[in-house]
Amino acid sequence: MRDVYVAGIGSTTFGKHAGRSIESLAVDASAKAMVESGIDRARIGAVYLGNFISGPLNGKEVLAGLVAEQLGLQGIPCTKVEGACASGGIAMRHACLMVASGMCDAVLVVGVETMTHASTPEVTSALNCAMDNEYDGLSGLTFPGLFGLAWRAHAQRYGTTREDIASVVIKNKAYGLKNPLAQMGADLSIEQVCASAMIADPLQLFDCCPPSDGAAALLVCTKELLPANSNKPRVRVMASVQTSGSARISNHPDLCSFDATVLAAQQAYKQSGLQPAGIDLVELHDCFSIAEIIDSEDLGLVPRGEGGRWAAQGRTGMQGDVVINPSGGLLAKGHPVGATGVGQMVEVVLQLRGEHANQVANAGIGMTHNLGGTGVACTVHILGRDA
Amino acid sequence: MISAATAPALAVFQCQSCQTLTQRKPIVCAHCLQPTFQTKHVAATGVLASWTTVRKPPLRFKAEGAYHVGVFDLDNGMRICGRLLSAPSDRLGDRVVLVKDELIQTDIPTFKVARDG
Numbered sequence: 230m231r232d233v234y235v236a237g238i239g240s241t242t243f244g245k246h247a248g249r250s251i252e253s254l255a256v257d258a259s260a261k262a263m264v265e266s267g268i269d270r271a272r273i274g275a276v277y278l279g280n281f282i283s284g285p286l287n288g289k290e291v292l293a294g295l296v297a298e299q300l301g302l303q304g305i306p307c308t309k310v311e312g313a314c315a316s317g318g319i320a321m322r323h324a325c326l327m328v329a330s331g332m333c334d335a336v337l338v339v340g341v342e343t344m345t346h347a348s349t350p351e352v353t354s355a356l357n358c359a360m361d362n363e364y365d366g367l368s369g370l371t372f373p374g375l376f377g378l379a380w381r382a383h384a385q386r387y388g389t390t391r392e393d394i395a396s397v398v399i400k401n402k403a404y405g406l407k408n409p410l411a412q413m414g415a416d417l418s419i420e421q422v423c424a425s426a427m428i429a430d431p432l433q434l435f436d437c438c439p440p441s442d443g444a445a446a447l448l449v450c451t452k453e454l455l456p457a458n459s460n461k462p463r464v465r466v467m468a469s470v471q472t473s474g475s476a477r478i479s480n481h482p483d484l485c486s487f488d489a490t491v492l493a494a495q496q497a498y499k500q501s502g503l504q505p506a507g508i509d510l511v512e513l514h515d516c517f518s519i520a521e522i523i524d525s526e527d528l529g530l531v532p533r534g535e536g537g538r539w540a541a542q543g544r545t546g547m548q549g550d551v552v553i554n555p556s557g558g559l560l561a562k563g564h565p566v567g568a569t570g571v572g573q574m575v576e577v578v579l580q581l582r583g584e585h586a587n588q589v590a591n592a593g594i595g596m597t598h599n600l601g602g603t604g605v606a607c608t609v610h611i612l613g614r615d616a
Numbered sequence: 617m618i619s620a621a622t623a624p625a626l627a628v629f630q631c632q633s634c635q636t637l638t639q640r641k642p643i644v645c646a647h648c649l650q651p652t653f654q655t656k657h658v659a660a661t662g663v664l665a666s667w668t669t670v671r672k673p674p675l676r677f678k679a680e681g682a683y684h685v686g687v688f689d690l691d692n693g694m695r696i697c698g699r700l701l702s703a704p705s706d707r708l709g710d711r712v713v714l715v716k717d718e719l720i721q722t723d724i725p726t727f728k729v730a731r732d733g
Contacts, residue, residue, distance in 0.1 A: 353675070368699060381708060385708045429668045478697050479697050
């Protein structure tokens, strides 16, 4: 298999883009990535577009082809991939496979979603398409509800407190203030977090990521296609993994863990030859505050059951043992579902280049973790800066 | 005291080939890929694995307002997702029993904490 590099990145801000069409956001981000890469468009052999709910919320499908045409990319395979919140990560993995296998020398990856034009019940209903509606969905379970269940189980088993979990919110919201791409950074106190409206007990409003509009894009390619005259550090894909887990909560043996994440992390460490201690920063799927705690444990970055305490002690902050979500994560950056996984890559590439607005010192290795549905789809990528 | 013998029964599906139990009827058994099932009634007692109160329901449940969803580990080893007739003091590990005559909707198994044991 050939090495895969990130030649260019592009992103819109995440937030409200009232009046913008979904494809226009994707085109914006993609054009930035293509221009930055310096690679001739004729070398791009495929487009993978991550999107979840453009059908129910926008009445639009075949987005990959719509976007490619507006970028002057014609005659090549253009594919929309969907894996709920992991759609962007899955798009990236498919692009990596195409380059690594020799099928293409360069591939455009783009993720996009628009959600803020819809009402909360409409968005909740659309997001619930990621649930098995012949099983869990019949009970009225929602995704905030799923993580409310996980929170209660984690709290009882490991003693994780409301204050522990609030520290994740406070950290990520503060980092969001530093990120120009972020939707909802804030300087919050524990009191403010704990006073916010209850959404799915014990999950409160500030524990939830906001619905968002946005797009992010990458151009991945072979080492040979990287511009020789670029002064930017080279960023290589060291691991690209996709796994699956059960779509039904009744098949989850542990409410405090997602099997798909555990498996993906194990495979990513094996693929890269790295151990968790070798990861300088991670952009992980904090769709809800408790998710960051569970994810950090599932990824092997924090001992099982210690995620809450590590967060409260600052061990997952900028000066901590492992830096988690320096972008502000989904909680502060926003969660335009199909764009999120690609946006995480953009954040990590900026860190590895030393160009991030909330720069992690000496960042050499970064991980992304993108989880879809009830853990039915998961991707983990590890990116590294070439010496 | 609610025992397995006196507990309400929950109708589940059993694969006729490998005897695997599932809450809802599958197309084929995920274990042996055979398509034939029979209804089986199991004692609907167990423990509360976790619960939440959904306060922002999707459109199809919006008329209900807030409601409680639980995960229940039945004594026969099955894990069930359904509704909970909850009180704030309900704790994980509490004994639960199916509430047959208080179903919110007939296709949603609904449990309550068995405070009498």
